[in-house]
Amino acid sequence: MTASVAKVMNESFTVAADGSYAARLTTRAGTELWYPERWTLGGPEPYAVPLPVKQPEDPGSGVLPLADGRVLIARPAPGHHSLALLYPSGPDTGELRLGTVETDELRLLPPAPCGIRAYALATAAGGRATDVWRVAPGAPRALERVARIEARCSGGAWLDPEGRLLAVEARGPGGEGPAKTVAVDLAAGGAVSPLLQITEKSNDRLLLADPDSGLLLVSSDAPGEERLGWGVLGSHRPVRFPEVLHPAGTRLTPIAVQPGQTLLPERCGVALRVDAAQGTWPAVWRPGLKELRHVASPPGWLTGKGLWTADGELRVPYSTAHNPCGLARMRAPLPDGQESAAGSERRPEDPTKGAGTPAPGADTPPLGAPPAPRTPTRAAAPSPASRPSPPPSPVSSPPSSPPPSPPPSPPSSESQPPSHAQHPSAHATPPSAHPAPAPPSPGAGEPPRQAEPQPQAGPPASDAGGDVTGLQHRGHGGSPSGLLGSLVRRAVSAGGTGSFGALGETARKPVPLQQAPLPSGTA
Numbered sequence: 001m002t003a004s005v006a007k008v009m010n011e012s013f014t015v016a017a018d019g020s021y022a023a024r025l026t027t028r029a030g031t032e033l034w035y036p037e038r039w040t041l042g043g044p045e046p047y048a049v050p051l052p053v054k055q056p057e058d059p060g061s062g063v064l065p066l067a068d069g070r071v072l073i074a075r076p077a078p079g080h081h082s083l084a085l086l087y088p089s090g091p092d093t094g095e096l097r098l099g100t101v102e103t104d105e106l107r108l109l110p111p112a113p114c115g116i117r118a119y120a121l122a123t124a125a126g127g128r129a130t131d132v133w134r135v136a137p138g139a140p141r142a143l144e145r146v147a148r149i150e151a152r153c154s155g156g157a158w159l160d161p162e163g164r165l166l167a168v169e170a171r172g173p174g175g176e177g178p179a180k181t182v183a184v185d186l187a188a189g190g191a192v193s194p195l196l197q198i199t200e201k202s203n204d205r206l207l208l209a210d211p212d213s214g215l216l217l218v219s220s221d222a223p224g225e226e227r228l229g230w231g232v233l234g235s236h237r238p239v240r241f242p243e244v245l246h247p248a249g250t251r252l253t254p255i256a257v258q259p260g261q262t263l264l265p266e267r268c269g270v271a272l273r274v275d276a277a278q279g280t281w282p283a284v285w286r287p288g289l290k291e292l293r294h295v296a297s298p299p300g301w302l303t304g305k306g307l308w309t310a311d312g313e314l315r316v317p318y319s320t321a322h323n324p325c326g327l328a329r330m331r332a333p334l335p336d337g338q339e340s341a342a343g344s345e346r347r348p349e350d351p352t353k354g355a356g357t358p359a360p361g362a363d364t365p366p367l368g369a370p371p372a373p374r375t376p377t378r379a380a381a382p383s384p385a386s387r388p389s390p391p392p393s394p395v396s397s398p399p400s401s402p403p404p405s406p407p408p409s410p411p412s413s414e415s416q417p418p419s420h421a422q423h424p425s426a427h428a429t430p431p432s433a434h435p436a437p438a439p440p441s442p443g444a445g446e447p448p449r450q451a452e453p454q455p456q457a458g459p460p461a462s463d464a465g466g467d468v469t470g471l472q473h474r475g476h477g478g479s480p481s482g483l484l485g486s487l488v489r490r491a492v493s494a495g496g497t498g499s500f501g502a503l504g505e506t507a508r509k510p511v512p513l514q515q516a517p518l519p520s521g522t523a
Contacts, residue, residue, distance in 0.1 A: 005032070008059045010302045013317060015041070017111040019307055021065040022317065025057060026050075029321075036063050036086055038071050039317070039325055041307075046317075048325035051086045051093045062108040067115030070096075072135060074108055074120065081106040081122070085137055098142040101133055109156040112163040113211060119146075119186075121153055121168070128152070128173035132166065132190065147190025149182070157209040159183060159195075159233065167195055167206045181206040181218075198222040198239065208270075209233070210257040215265035215287070217254040228252055230287055232265050244291055251275040252283070253304065258332075260310025269332040271306040271314055282306060282316060284332040298328040 005027060013024040022039040035052035051071060062074040070087040081103060085096040105123035112119060118135040130153035134146045151170035159165040166184045170192075171177055181196035181204055196204045202222035209216050214233035219226060220241075229241035245252055251274075258269035266288035274283045274294070280303055284293045297303075300320035307315050316328040 008034075009319070010304060012061075012063055013302050013305050014064050014108075014111065015305075015307050016065040016067050017113050017115040018067050019309070020067055021069055021071075023063045023065040023071045024302075025059060025061065025063060034059050034061070036061075036071050036073055038065060038069070038088075040069075041315075041327065046325050046327050049088050051088065053086070053093055053095060062106075062120075064108045064111060064118055066111075066118070066137075070137070072108065072118050074106055076106070079104065083120075083135060083143065096137070098135060098137065101143065103131075106133075107154075109166070110158065113158055113161045114163045117163065119156075119166070121156065123152070124148065127175070130168075130170075132184065132186065134186070146186050147184050147192075149184060149190070149192055151182075155181075155205060155207075157206050158211060159209055161211045167209060169205050179203040179205055196220075196239075208254045208257050210259060210261070210265070210268060212259050213257075213261040213263060213265040213268050215257060215261075215268045215270075217257070217270065228254070230265075242290070244285070247292075249276065255282075255304050256306045256308050256314075258308040258310070258312060269308055269312055269314065271308065271316075273304045282314075284314060286332070289333065293333060295330060298326070300326070301328075 009024055009026050013022060015022045020040070020042045022041055024037055024039075025034050026037045027034055033056040035050060035057055038049045038051055039046050040049070057073070058076055060076050064072045066072060066085075070085045073084055073086055075082045075084070079102065080100045082100045083098045085098065087094045087096075101120070101122050103122040103124070107121050109119040109121060116137075120133045120135065122131045122133055123129075124131050128150070130149045130151060131145050132147040132149070134144050136142060136144070149168070149170060150173055152173065152175040153168040153170050155167075155169035157167045159167055164185060164187045166186055167181055168184060169179050170182050171179050178201055180194065182192050183195040185191045185193075196206055196218060198204050198220050199222045202220050203226075204222065205219045207217045207219055207228075214235070216231045216233055218229050218231060218239055220229060220239070221227070223241055227241045228245040229239045230245075231237070231239040253273040253275070254270055255273050256271040258267075261268045266286065268286060270285050270287075272283045272285060272292070274281050281297045282295045282301070284295060285291070295314075295316075298316060298318040300318040300323075302317045302319060305317050307317075309315070312332055314330050314332055316330070318326045318328060320326070
């Protein structure tokens with residue numbers, strides 16, 4: 001397999017919003033005849049269904065799986081792109097043509113949280129604006145332009161579980177100027193407002209966003225060089241750029257964030273692609289861990305791809321000659337102080353299902369060298385008494401032991417969930433669950449799909465104990481009216497006191513990171 005063929009296969013691999021399906025472009029062995037392939041991920045073992053049509057596909061086509069099992073394909077042609085839905089139909093491939101978009105550049109956005117609609121960015125004529133197109137199969141207008149942004153846009157991440165607020169990277173109308181992240185309200189005529197602006201001249205990009213926890217992974221050169229950082233949507237704390245995410249001679253790229261951790265961004269697992277002189281492999285990090293856990297990639301890893309389950313299992317897709325459709329399954333450690341509490345809830349690992357993470361407390365290979373393949377093991381978590389006590393700080397890690405229960409007292413205003421009137425910038429509200437539509441019956445020749453247990457929502461904010469998130473989100477428990485129901489009208493200031501992407505007063509001028517109060521921002 002040539003490097004260009006592998007690159008197209010890997011880059012085109014996309015997972016549906018609910019994790020039930022995936023799709024990619026692939027070829028038959030020894031040929032350059034491209035066709036879409038759908039992976040079914042909901043059962044105990046994944047399996048692939050080819051979706052070829054009469055004519056081979058262009059390797060520049062985009063594919064995106066919907067939650068109902070159909071695969072959207074965007075085919076490039078001179079002056080336009082045509083969109084269609086593909087699905088298994090007995091031994092053949094069914095095709096439903098949706099229409100065309102007049103543009104030379106069109107890119108499908110990540111799957112919308114609802115799982116039944118799709119969106120695409122299309123460069124407008126002249127390249128001085130970008131249109132957002134909605135693809136809604138079954139609607140009176142399957143293709144509809146819902147927004148125009150007077151900038152050249154790229155990227156794309158969803159900020160809410162309803163699929164209303166879209167974050168994109170925007171440059172000047174001709175592609176000039178620094179890159180800034182803006183929020184586009186697709187339900188308000190495409191109104192645009194700043195989301196991430198650390199300094200006026202810095203390139204500030206949003207790489208990944210998790211609507212459940214509010215965790216945001218960003219990239220910025222405001223610290224003086226390109227660095228990876230993280231923040232929390234709706235939090236009053238600035239973006240942090242920890243040293244663990246800036247290893248010398250190595251590039252880290254976030255590829256997946258664990259869903260379902262409502263209001264608990266410090267517990268979210270983040271899968272990263274590690275690129276170093278010795279090779280490329282995955283690693284796992286949580287904001288509450290303060291370190292990376294390196295993982296041996298399975299043979300045939302679809303480089304840069306991975307997906308999480310809500311209960312903390314990382315699934316890494318791979319494809320080899322002997323197993324063209326596989327998932328390596330591994331579990332990620334929790335932040336210190338929560339290993340033992342969560343250990344009884346974890347399912348035992350199966351050593352036959354791919355590579356695993358190093359056991360908690362085991363020696364972690366240095367970042368300069370790729371980890372050697374190893375059999376997954378689970379070491380007993382160290383007791384809280386054996387861990388060194390963290391140094392005191394205004395916002396510290398979870399305490400090793402809970403404080404004694406205070407005597408009963410009348411409820412005060414601080415202990416009650418604040419109302420929206422008391423906290424007008426409350427935006428970190430738990431998202432509502434939106435069940436995905438039931439997938440269609442498998443086509444002829446497909447094995448029956450087994451039901452998969454529904455992921456459980458993350459623990460409520462009241463169970464966070466000493467988690468720093470509980471302090472970050474104090475006063476952010478109002479109804480879903482702030483960020484989920486309105487525009488993000490203020491920029492993110494690295495040193496300001498306002499919320500990260502929250503509503504409120506007019507934004508202050510962004511403070512350069514070198515002058516911002518970041519006592520732990522690069523820890």
